């Protein structure tokens with residue numbers, strides 16, 4: 286029998302090595318879109334995603350407070366920034382495949398799967414691009430410790446697709462839109478053009494991921510006759526454990542379908 290999309294998602298989640306995980310992810314995305322183009326739809330099927338995705342033995346995962354901070358002015362500081370980004374991208378690969386695999390009780394249109402397969406493919410590309418930059422600077426992913434808490438949002442929302450969409454694309458990935466221009470500036474000042482180019486690809490494509498989040502969040506609310514804004518605020522307060530931090534990239538957030546009343550109220554403790 287043909288392998289279904291959710292089995293593919295589970296296979297990616299269960300692959301530990303970063304480069305192997307992203308290679309498999311990109312191969313499955315190509316398979317999915319080739320079948321879509323040919324009009325020969327792959328089955329979605331059912332899969333059982335692991336509670337936590339497989340990850341390589343290194344990096345060592347530490348409590349965020351114990352991850353050493355380095356100054357961005359030094360090459361070591363820039364390597365540390367890239368290492369943290371690589372870790373976020375690898376986590377994002379798993380988050381998108383987990384979203385595809387996990388919520389099989391919720392019937393979703395095909396466009397939902399198209400969007401998240403595309404997002405997972407792009408995260409895989411992002412991880413590889415940043416790893417290439419790290420390696421060109423004499424480092425590699427796994428060379429320094431990384432944040433341990435990254436899968437927390439996935440665990441907290443494992444039973445709630447609306448909560449997952451609210452917290453992952455619409456809060457965490459939207460935060461990426463806020464902070465990436467500052468990172469691009471750091472690498473522009475250091476004249477590290479390859480890294481600037483990689484970050485610009487990431488910045489452009491992340492707008493799409495946030496937009497997919499708000500599109501499917503609104504879709505699900507509409508199907509249930511819910512008013513999206515108060516539902517969103519309630520879910521973020523339930524699953525995301527700190528107030529949102531300004532400043533916000535209002536222009537890119539708007540482009541991604543996130544209006545100001547979806548984030549300004551969350552800057553205050555509930």
Ligand SMILES: [Fe+2]
Pocket residue numbers: 374377407408411487491
């Ligand atoms: Fe990304």
Ligand SMILES: [Fe+2]
Pocket residue numbers: 377404408458491494
């Ligand atoms: Fe993303």
